[in-house]
Amino acid sequence: MTRQRTLVVQIDEIAIEDGQIEPPKLGAVIEFPLRFAEQPAVNAHTVTIRAVLEANERDPVFQYTGHGSPRKWEWNGILRGDGWTASWRGFTPRTGHVELTGRFYGVMGYDTPTNARGRVTRVQLVTERYRRPPENHGWHIVPGHRTFRDVEAAPRFFDNDMIMRDDLFEVDREVGVVVDLDLDDVPPEPARPSIVPGDVSASGEALWVVDMELPIVVSIGSDHVAREHVLPGPIGHSRHVWATPTECWVGGKDGLYRCVIGAAPRRVNLRSVHQGAVIGEHFLACPSGTTWSLHTADNEPVVVEVPDGYVRSIAVDGEFFVVLIEQLHADIGSSSRLVRVTVTGETTVGPELATIPGRRGASPYLAGAPLRIFRSGTASRVLPDLALGAMEQLEGDPFHGGQVGNFVWIIGHPPDGTSRTGWWPLPGPVDYDRTRRQFWLFTLLDAGTLEPVKSTPIFATNPAVTTDGKGTIWVRGAGVQSIPTESMQWPDGLDVAALLDEN
Incomplete structure (x- = not known):
């Protein structure tokens, strides 16, 4: 025994x-x-x-x-x-x-x-x-x-x-x-699903999902048919996905891949890519170092020369990409800069930002229209010369966020009315299901006024967030989910593995 x-x-x-x-x-x-x-x-x-x-x-x-x-x-x-x-x-x-x-x-x-x-x-x-x-x-x-x-x-x-x-x-x-x-008195672990979502991105009527560890990407079109795309890459790496109207780009530690429905995925670059953004068919890839690249369909990539720095955040501001980079200095620690990139590869480098307002230790991110740098509960206006202008104070202190469509999304703890921020970002006392396990509050803010639009409980502190051509906002929280139109309703799940298995 x-x-x-x-x-x-x-x-x-x-x-x-x-x-x-x-x-x-x-x-x-x-x-x-x-x-x-x-x-x-x-x-x-x-x-x-x-x-x-x-x-x-x-x-x-x-x-x-x-x-x-x-x-x-x-x-x-x-x-x-x-x-x-x-x-x-x-x-x-x-x-x-x-x-x-x-x-x-x-x-x-x-x-x-x-x-x-x-x-x-x-x-x-x-x-x-x-x-x-x-x-x-x-x-x-x-x-x-x-x-x-x-x-x-x-x-x-x-x-x-x-x-x-x-x-x-x-x-x-x-x-x-x-x-x-x-450790012995436990049931057998269930078999791994055909896909465990790690990132999600949408464009038009297409939704693209990449597996958390496997070199597998799934596209779901308006016909609700899931199609599998197998990358010629190793198992065990997490990857990110960026959708355009006709294709998607997948990046990770093992390089950058291009996926098109009806063709085999191919690797186009061996450099590690974890940050990027899309304007139309233009994809800006931001690997670490002083060289980024702009990609469009079957054209050769455009080399984008930039200052050395770690990419903190990327946002789309009209017809421009704006990138927040952090630079380390031996004598003063670190500082930040904003870099504006056109869809043809021209760059404008902003002045050094010695400090970004907000709680120390919180990660800054770009979002809003007009564009702002958010850091915890502050939002600092980005000026045309890429310096920082007036600062606005949010009523609460979210710990992460980003840009999605015409909104700023933020994540924070669900309020109960007892803290200094009261019920913000909710409009007042709200009854919601407290019997389920701990959740975080996902909130959409108006990109201009920064007023809360609606909130949804989700099970993720730093979700991937995207929006499709119909305005549906998708998150990768507890799987792939869509944000309901009514506030404080649980998100609707999309079983990507089940769709894939059907096909």
């Missing part, structure tokens, strides 16, 4: 509240990204594991290790164990078969391709004591006061109101859960 495989995993509240991991409950089968952190054996819930460590080729990071502690070099890789995989970070370089002591964590999945899957057999709510010295506003964990309490299920949201109060200097706060997972 084989032994039962189990894992004990700590899941911090941020991964649950942000929707990455559903609140664990007794008896449920859950799957989530997993990390293993090396820790001394005296810490609670530490285990000693044996696994195979696949170190990656990235350079180590000179990491901060805590207040008053020296920085150390930190390496990372993937641990492969019996029934699980986990990302690993450690201050000692390792590879191959290893024996490590530490703790498993359920984490956000943006930087780790690993996972654990099992049935929950125990849930313990974790409480830490925090203390704030009277002379500052920072909270610090008080050692020796970590407690555990068995519960039927983890909460959907954890109470953080106490740490916002100025009259408290010591609080006991729930910071997450520890779960016991049975």
